[in-house]
Amino acid sequence: MTTNRTKFLLLAAAGTLALGACGKKAPPELPPAPLNQGNGYDDGSQSYDPNANQPGYGSNVPGGPGSQEDFVRSVSGDRVFFDTDEYNIDSQDAATLQSQVQWLQRYPNTTVVVEGHADERGTRDYNLALGERRATAAANYLASLGVARNRIRTISYGKERPEALGSDPQAWAQNRRAVTVTVR
Amino acid sequence: MNHFIRSTAIAASFLASTAFAFSAASAQQSEDIVADAQQLDTIIAIPGFATDADRPTDAYSTADLGRRIGEVITADLRNNGLFTPRGPDQVRAIQYGEVTAPQFPGWKTINAEVLVQGFVRAASPNEITVGCYLYDVGLGSELSRQGYVVPARDWRRAAHKCSDIIYSRLTGEQPFFDSRIAYIAESGPKNNRRKQLAIMDSDGANHRILTSGGATALTPRFSPNYQSILYLSYVDGNPRIYIYDIGTGRQRLVTQSSNATFAPRWSPDGQTILYSMAVGGNTDVYKISANGGTPVRLTNAPGIDVGGSFSPDGKQIVFESDRSGSQQIYTMNADGSNQKRISFGGGRYATPEWSPRGDLIAFTKIAGNLRIGVMRPGGGSERLLTDSWQDEAPTWAPNGRVIQFFRTAQGSGDASIWQVDVAGANERRLPTPGYGSDPAWGPIRP
Numbered sequence: 001m002t003t004n005r006t007k008f009l010l011l012a013a014a015g016t017l018a019l020g021a022c023g024k025k026a027p028p029e030l031p032p033a034p035l036n037q038g039n040g041y042d043d044g045s046q047s048y049d050p051n052a053n054q055p056g057y058g059s060n061v062p063g064g065p066g067s068q069e070d071f072v073r074s075v076s077g078d079r080v081f082f083d084t085d086e087y088n089i090d091s092q093d094a095a096t097l098q099s100q101v102q103w104l105q106r107y108p109n110t111t112v113v114v115e116g117h118a119d120e121r122g123t124r125d126y127n128l129a130l131g132e133r134r135a136t137a138a139a140n141y142l143a144s145l146g147v148a149r150n151r152i153r154t155i156s157y158g159k160e161r162p163e164a165l166g167s168d169p170q171a172w173a174q175n176r177r178a179v180t181v182t183v184r
Numbered sequence: 185m186n187h188f189i190r191s192t193a194i195a196a197s198f199l200a201s202t203a204f205a206f207s208a209a210s211a212q213q214s215e216d217i218v219a220d221a222q223q224l225d226t227i228i229a230i231p232g233f234a235t236d237a238d239r240p241t242d243a244y245s246t247a248d249l250g251r252r253i254g255e256v257i258t259a260d261l262r263n264n265g266l267f268t269p270r271g272p273d274q275v276r277a278i279q280y281g282e283v284t285a286p287q288f289p290g291w292k293t294i295n296a297e298v299l300v301q302g303f304v305r306a307a308s309p310n311e312i313t314v315g316c317y318l319y320d321v322g323l324g325s326e327l328s329r330q331g332y333v334v335p336a337r338d339w340r341r342a343a344h345k346c347s348d349i350i351y352s353r354l355t356g357e358q359p360f361f362d363s364r365i366a367y368i369a370e371s372g373p374k375n376n377r378r379k380q381l382a383i384m385d386s387d388g389a390n391h392r393i394l395t396s397g398g399a400t401a402l403t404p405r406f407s408p409n410y411q412s413i414l415y416l417s418y419v420d421g422n423p424r425i426y427i428y429d430i431g432t433g434r435q436r437l438v439t440q441s442s443n444a445t446f447a448p449r450w451s452p453d454g455q456t457i458l459y460s461m462a463v464g465g466n467t468d469v470y471k472i473s474a475n476g477g478t479p480v481r482l483t484n485a486p487g488i489d490v491g492g493s494f495s496p497d498g499k500q501i502v503f504e505s506d507r508s509g510s511q512q513i514y515t516m517n518a519d520g521s522n523q524k525r526i527s528f529g530g531g532r533y534a535t536p537e538w539s540p541r542g543d544l545i546a547f548t549k550i551a552g553n554l555r556i557g558v559m560r561p562g563g564g565s566e567r568l569l570t571d572s573w574q575d576e577a578p579t580w581a582p583n584g585r586v587i588q589f590f591r592t593a594q595g596s597g598d599a600s601i602w603q604v605d606v607a608g609a610n611e612r613r614l615p616t617p618g619y620g621s622d623p624a625w626g627p628i629r630p
Contacts, residue, residue, distance in 0.1 A: 085510070087465070120597060123534040123548050123576055124402060124622065125447040125460065126504065126511055128416075128423060129467035129488040132444050136465030155422055156444055156462065160400055165374050167594040 066107045068182045075099040079179040080138055084119070084172075087134045089141045097138060100180050101145040111151045114139045115179045118159045119172035131156030138178035153183075225268045226354065229296035229321075230258050232272035233314065234280040239306045241336035246312065249339050250304040253314065256343035257300060260361050260387060261350065264586075265610030270296065283317060288324045296321050300350060304339075312336045316346035318353055328353045340389055341629070348628075358541075358583035361386055364626045365588070366404035366413050367601060369393055370619040374597040379621075381415055381428065386581075386625070388615040394428065403447060406626035407454050407474075414438065414448035414457060425459055427474075439472055439479055447491045450474075451498050452540075458482075458501065460490045469503050471518075482520035493538045493545075494518070495561070502526075502536040502545050502561070513547055515561065526563030535577050540627070541584030544606065548576050548589075556589045558606060569608040579625045588614070590621040 063069035072078050078100070080093035089097065104110060116135030118127035135154035143149045164171035233250035243249060251272050258271030275294065283301045291299050299319040306312045311333060318328040330349050332342040341362060348359030369382040378397040381404055384390060395401050395417070402423075404415040413428045417435075425448040428435040438457055439445060447460040451471075458471050461479075467488045472479040483489035485507040492503035502515050505525075513527040513536045527533040531551030538545055544558040549568060556575045557568040574592040581587070581603075588603045591613075599621035604611040614620075 085506075120592070121554070121574070122550065123511075123554070125490050126488060126506075126534055128444065128446045129460065129462055129490050132462035132467065133465040133488065136462075140465075154465075158423075160377070160379075160402070162375055162597075165597075167597070 066110060066184070071100075071103055071110075071180075071182045074103050078181070079177045081173060082134055082176040082178070084176070085122075085130070087130070087137045089137055093138070094141065097141045097180075098145060101142055101147055104142070104147050104151070109184070111153065111183045112142075112147075113153045113155055113181045113183055114142070115161075115181060116154060116156045117161060117163075117175055117177050117179070119175045120159050120162060120167065121172060122159065124158060128156050128158035131158045134176070134178045138180065142180075226266075226297050227295055228261060228267050228269045228298040228300060228350070229275045229291050229294065230254050230261075230269055230271050230300045231275050231278045233302035233304050234278050234283055235304045236280050237305075239309075241306045241309045241312060243312075243336045243339050246304045246306050249312065249336075250302075253302065253304065253339060253343040253346070254300075256340055256387070256389075257347045257350070260344065260347035263387070263612065264351065265605065265612075266351075266355065270294070283315065286317075286319050286321075288319070288321055291321045298327075298350075298354065300346070302346060306336065310336050312339060312342070314339070314342035314346070316342075316349060318350055340385065340387075344386070357585055359628060360581040360583040360586065362629050363582050364406060364410060364629065365601075365614075365623055366406045366415075366626070367590075367616070367623040368401055368404065368621045369616065370599055370621055371397075377597075381413065382616075382620070383413070383430070384616070391617060394430070394433070403622050403624075405448055405450055405624045407450055408452060408627050409454055409630055410626055414450060416446050416448065427457075439470075439476075449492055449494070451494045452496055453498060456494075456498075458492045458494070460492070469501070480520075482516065483523070485523075491535060493536055495538050496540050496542045500538075500561075502538050504534050504536060511550065513545065513559075526561070527559070527566075528563060529559075529566045537578050537580060539580050539584035540582055543584065546578035546580060546587050548578065556587060556604065558587075567608065569604050569606070570602075570611065575602070577622060579623050581625055582627045588623045588625055590623060592621075 076099040077096040080096050114135040116131035118130045135156055139152045139154050142152055162175045164174035232254040235246035235250050238245050238247040254272040258269045261267045261269040278301060280303060283303050286299055286301060299321050302316045304312055304314055314332045316330050320327050328349055332345055334342045344361040347361040352359050363386045364383060365386060366383050369380045370377055372378040379400045380393050380397045381395040381401045382393045399417050399419040402416040404413050406413055411430060414425060416423055416425050423444045423446050425438045425445045426435040427438055444462045445459050449458040455474055456471050457474050460467050460469055467490050468481055468483045469489050469492050470479045470481050485505060487507045489505045492501050494501055499518055500515055501518055504511055505514050511532040511534050512525050513533045514523055514525050516523040531549055534548045536545050536547045545561055546558050549555050549557050554574045554576050555568045556570045556578050557566055559566040572591055573594045575589050578587045578589045586603055586605050588601060590599050591602050592599050599619050601614040601616060601620045601623045
């Protein structure tokens with residue numbers, strides 16, 4: 001199990017580089033939806049950018065200091081992995097999260113979203129709850145190391161956003177994850 | 185007491201050997217159910233419905249409609265697996281005058297045991313009258329008749345209602361064809377799946393996609409009056425449950441909260457909404473009035489309490505919890521009291537759904553593969569109905585005799601909607617234009 005897990009971490013590190021390169025877009029932090037959605041179509045989320053009016057927004061060089069790319073480059077991993085139906089932070093996870101905390105302390109105006117995920121081998125509703133539980137476990141660990149709780153948000157995607165596409169134990173291990181994504 | 189045996193006229197002729205698939209056998213007699221379900225192969229002749237005069241309507245001409253109605257009834261009864269219908273393609277056409285004066289000797293020569301005849305009339309292009317007559321060929325007598333006045337465009341409803349009266353009269357069970365299904369239409373690659381809210385009739389007709397797909401939609405549930413749908417959407421970036429109004433296309437949040445809300449369900453009377461909310465990683469089940477107001481928290485065990493389904497009388501709720509260390513099924517009173525575990529068969533149990541008949545609870549069993557099963561509301565008498573790589577999320581037909589679920593393919597992750605009867609027989613895939621998941625079967629239409 002331990003050797004397997006090490007392998008996953010290596011794979012994940014490679015995956016992380018690719019991820020940084022293609023610029024995974026962080027979900028914007030949005031206000032609650034209005035009571036009525038106008039025409040009722042669910043496309044309201046596509047253009048809203050809550051940071052657009054902030055002074056200095058967009059002046060950062062893409063990929064420069066304090067950016068998501070910089071975060072991914074600087075930390076030992078942007079994600080931690082979990083065993084089946086588990087959500088505990090083990091020593092490897094702790095080291096990863098510690099490196100994230102160091103970066104977050106350098107950029108105190110940055111907030112993060114911790115995305116919790118589950119593998120495909122579970123039921124939908126439970127996996128949403130499990131993803132939330134994993135995201136919260138990682139978020140709590142970041143907070144325990146000194147990151148202000150109001151800089152951390154969690155979101156669960158359950159089994160809706162697999163990253164490894166196979167239907168095998170290796171793929172599932174990569175998908176049982178909590179990913180830290182920076183938001184500026 | 186078996187409804188069938190009371191229907192003496194029927195029992196005498198063609199039903200003696202076919203006993204009863206369902207009604208006699210409660211879940212304690214599960215093997216009987218499985219055995220009997222295969223035996224029903226009653227031959228039913230269904231000629232195209234006749235018309236007094238071929239007139240144009242908003243849909244098709246009345247003669248054309250008559251044939252199509254016969255075809256829809258034939259498909260309904262064939263797909264149910266209990267009967268051997270011979271539709272308009274296989275039997276001779278009838279004259280209008282024959283509808284109420286069936287020529288029994290002729291139908292006997294083709295071995296028909298039951299005969300369905302009917303007519304279509306149009307007083308105006310936008311409204312039709314459909315008559316549906318059910319005969320016992322052996323006894324040479326009428327078993328049932330019904331008439332429906334429907335907008336011409338809703339002609340399929342008249343056909344489903346006729347299927348329902350045939351099914352009910354022949355099986356002693358409650359009807360289910362005149363009902364609709366909400367589900368999630370899926371398209372695109374596994375790592376970027378487009379998931380849209382969609383609705384269709386029980387046979388897949390009148391299919392409509394309601395949301396654009398810009399935000400992931402999950403787990404719909406039709407309101408009992410079919411006017412709205414509860415579902416989960418990521419439209420504001422977070423998982424939240426909304427009520428979508430089918431008439432206006434507008435939607436609103438069920439409850440204002442910064443926490444994730446999911447797994448929405450209606451009470452049978454449509455007055456109460458059950459949902460799950462995660463707070464600090466701990467998920468619990470809540471209920472709230474469908475009109476809004478203050479939510480009531482029903483569970484408070486540490487861990488994940490999720491989902492839920494009301495008993496038909498609204499007095500109890502079955503839900504899922506991992507408070508014991510793994511996902512198991514529990515029941516409680518509708519106020520949250522008297523929580524007790526009912527699943528003890530080994531493995532994990534998820535997505536419990538109470539049958540509209542009240543006699544069974546359907547679930548997903550996770551023990552290696554994911555399979556659909558049923559058990560008694562008090563626990564026990566467990567039977568697994570499917571055996572595939574990943575079957576999930578059962579939803580009951582309005583009469584509690586057929587279960588729909590979705591099946592995920594290993595590797596591709598492609599999902600499709602399937603159904604199986606409560607005996608575990610007649611498994612089949614439902615026709616949808618693309619891939620589909622999260623089916624939710626509504627009640628008989630009002």
